[in-house]
Amino acid sequence: MEICAFFGILLSGIGCILLSVGQDEFHGEALRTLKYVVNQSDYTVETLRNVTEYLSLAKTINVAQIFLPSNVMDDIDKLNVDLSTAANTLNEKTSENSAKIKKVFNAVRSALITVAALMLLLSLIGLLLSIFGHQHAIHIFIVSGWLLVAITFILCGVFVILDNAVSDTCMAMGEWVDHPHAETALSNILPCVDQKTTNQTLIKSKQVITDIVNVVNQFIYSVADTNPSPDYQFYYNQSGPMMPALCYPYDSQLQDRQCGPQEVSVANASEVWQNYTCKVDASGLCRTAGRVTPYFYGQLASAVQEIYALEHYTPPLLSLQDCNFVRDTFQNITSNYCPPLEHYLKIVNAGLGLISSGVLLCLVLWILHANRPRREEEFVKLSLPIKCISGIQKKNVSEYSNSHVSTPNTSTEV
Ligand SMILES: *[C@@H]1O[C@H](CO)[C@@H](O)[C@H](O)[C@H]1NC(C)=O
Ligand SMILES: *[C@@H]1O[C@H](CO)[C@@H](O)[C@H](O)[C@H]1NC(C)=O
Numbered sequence: 001m002e003i004c005a006f007f008g009i010l011l012s013g014i015g016c017i018l019l020s021v022g023q024d025e026f027h028g029e030a031l032r033t034l035k036y037v038v039n040q041s042d043y044t045v046e047t048l049r050n051v052t053e054y055l056s057l058a059k060t061i062n063v064a065q066i067f068l069p070s071n072v073m074d075d076i077d078k079l080n081v082d083l084s085t086a087a088n089t090l091n092e093k094t095s096e097n098s099a100k101i102k103k104v105f106n107a108v109r110s111a112l113i114t115v116a117a118l119m120l121l122l123s124l125i126g127l128l129l130s131i132f133g134h135q136h137a138i139h140i141f142i143v144s145g146w147l148l149v150a151i152t153f154i155l156c157g158v159f160v161i162l163d164n165a166v167s168d169t170c171m172a173m174g175e176w177v178d179h180p181h182a183e184t185a186l187s188n189i190l191p192c193v194d195q196k197t198t199n200q201t202l203i204k205s206k207q208v209i210t211d212i213v214n215v216v217n218q219f220i221y222s223v224a225d226t227n228p229s230p231d232y233q234f235y236y237n238q239s240g241p242m243m244p245a246l247c248y249p250y251d252s253q254l255q256d257r258q259c260g261p262q263e264v265s266v267a268n269a270s271e272v273w274q275n276y277t278c279k280v281d282a283s284g285l286c287r288t289a290g291r292v293t294p295y296f297y298g299q300l301a302s303a304v305q306e307i308y309a310l311e312h313y314t315p316p317l318l319s320l321q322d323c324n325f326v327r328d329t330f331q332n333i334t335s336n337y338c339p340p341l342e343h344y345l346k347i348v349n350a351g352l353g354l355i356s357s358g359v360l361l362c363l364v365l366w367i368l369h370a371n372r373p374r375r376e377e378e379f380v381k382l383s384l385p386i387k388c389i390s391g392i393q394k395k396n397v398s399e400y401s402n403s404h405v406s407t408p409n410t411s412t413e414v
């Protein structure tokens with residue numbers, strides 16, 4: 001009997017160890033996955049916010065009243081509102097969901113730890129009680145034991161569901177990564193813009209860049225690098241060496257092109273033009289040699305920054321648009337995060353299963369024990385001389401089986 005009880009407790013013990021290790025690793029891995037997803041989301045939000053910031057900057061560019069074409073301005077405005085909304089929604093949803101998920105994980109973790117501790121405690125107390133034979137207490141513990149076993153089985157069920165949910169999600173992600181344009185579980189949730197539309201956006205972005213370079217160079221050729229008479233609208237006493245024009249990054253076919261020797265690249269323009277900036281007097285005229293006033297220099301520099309931003313942020317925006325970013329993220333999740341998550345969930349489930357079986361075994365033994373002594377008592381009463389009964393009754397319940405076996409010796413001795 002005791003061997004069986006020990007076996008039950010051993011099962012529970014192993015189960016507890018598996019549960020502790022499994023849930024700890026699962027918790028860590030789940031939080032790591034969550035952190036990765038949140039970072040991906042944050043990165044997206046930051047990209048969108050940065051783009052809107054740069055696009056807003058575009059509207060402040062008015063190089064000598066030569067504005068960007070008004071349709072470009074309208075496009076920028078529209079895009080800006082969309083991007084802002086997208087960024088805010090994504091940010092809200094992410095922080096909301098990640099807080100919820102964290103709460104659930106912590107609740108599950110507390111439940112698991114509590115169950116494991118209670119189970120182990122119950123097994124030990126049960127064993128001690130069965131050894132020292134407090135029958136009423138045993139009944140109470142049997143009832144609470146059944147309750148705990150029921151709770152454990154429920155938790156087991158919860159984890160089976162969690163396991164299925166994780167597997168299904170991972171599978172759906174894998175499927176979606178493999179067939180982004182097929183009808184998969186995720187394709188309805190994540191609308192991906194097709195390659196053609198993405199190319200259109202890229203073309204539009206290149207056109208806007210060309211427009212801005214046009215505005216800048218128009219100013220350089222028609223205002224900065226001229227020597228106008230003082231009655232000209234844009235006379236500010238410009239003088240000195242000619243300022244280099246900005247390089248067009250794309251040719252008329254919108255393909256990448258090399259800069260000419262007299263042109264300054266987008267990356268270098270701000271720095272190079274600094275040397276062509278004059279110092280102004282109170283009336284706004286150049287006092288020293290130079291081709292642009294500090295005000296115009298600022299305008300040109302922000303135009304260049306705008307081009308840089310468009311060049312820099314168009315690829316990530318496009319990869320958001322055609323879902324390449326999401327695809328990479330999913331690929332990473334399915335290959336790096338899913339296998340350990342599923343593995344640890346299985347360990348937690350195995351631990352819960354072992355604990356349940358162990359406690360169940362103990363409970364069955366306790367019930368047998370709780371019922372058995374009465375029969376044995378009568379049997380002992382009948383079969384033993386009266387002198388022995390008082391002695392045996394003081395012994396603990398679990399020893400009844402032993403004393404039963406050794407009864408012949410005792411009686412012969414007596
Ligand atoms: C967050 O994600 C971005 C984009 O994938 C990556 O460049 C960056 O290193 C990540 N940061 C952290 C802390 O993981
Ligand atoms: C957004 O802009 C800030 C400041 O200009 C920069 O530090 C950050 O790296 C940018 N983020 C992304 C995703 O480009």
Ligand SMILES: *[C@@H]1O[C@H](CO)[C@@H](O)[C@H](O)[C@H]1NC(C)=O
Nearest residue numbers: 194195196197198199200202
């Ligand atoms: C998209 O652009 C790339 C290069 O810019 C080109 O090779 C490809 O054919 C374009 N695709 C579509 C659908 O226009």
Ligand SMILES: *[C@@H]1O[C@H](CO)[C@@H](O)[C@H](O)[C@H]1NC(C)=O
Nearest residue numbers: 259263264265266267268269
């Ligand atoms: C920018 O200037 C540096 C030196 O001033 C030069 O080495 C570099 O080639 C220039 N970059 C471009 C794209 O012209």
Ligand SMILES: *[C@@H]1O[C@H](CO)[C@@H](O)[C@H](O)[C@H]1NC(C)=O
Nearest residue numbers: 268270271272273274275276
């Ligand atoms: C600006 O002028 C200084 C002195 O004339 C020169 O040393 C420096 O290389 C120039 N910078 C650029 C970017 O041309």
Ligand SMILES: *[C@@H]1O[C@H](CO)[C@@H](O)[C@H](O)[C@H]1NC(C)=O
Nearest residue numbers: 237239285286287288289290
């Ligand atoms: C115009 O600039 C030159 C330097 O190139 C300077 O000597 C002259 O005084 C300036 N004229 C006025 C009216 O500020």
Ligand SMILES: *[C@@H]1O[C@H](CO)[C@@H](O)[C@H](O)[C@H]1NC(C)=O
Nearest residue numbers: 032036328329331332333336
């Ligand atoms: C995948 O995630 C790992 C861990 O966060 C990171 O180090 C790695 O750069 C990611 N790879 C890709 C392709 O995003």
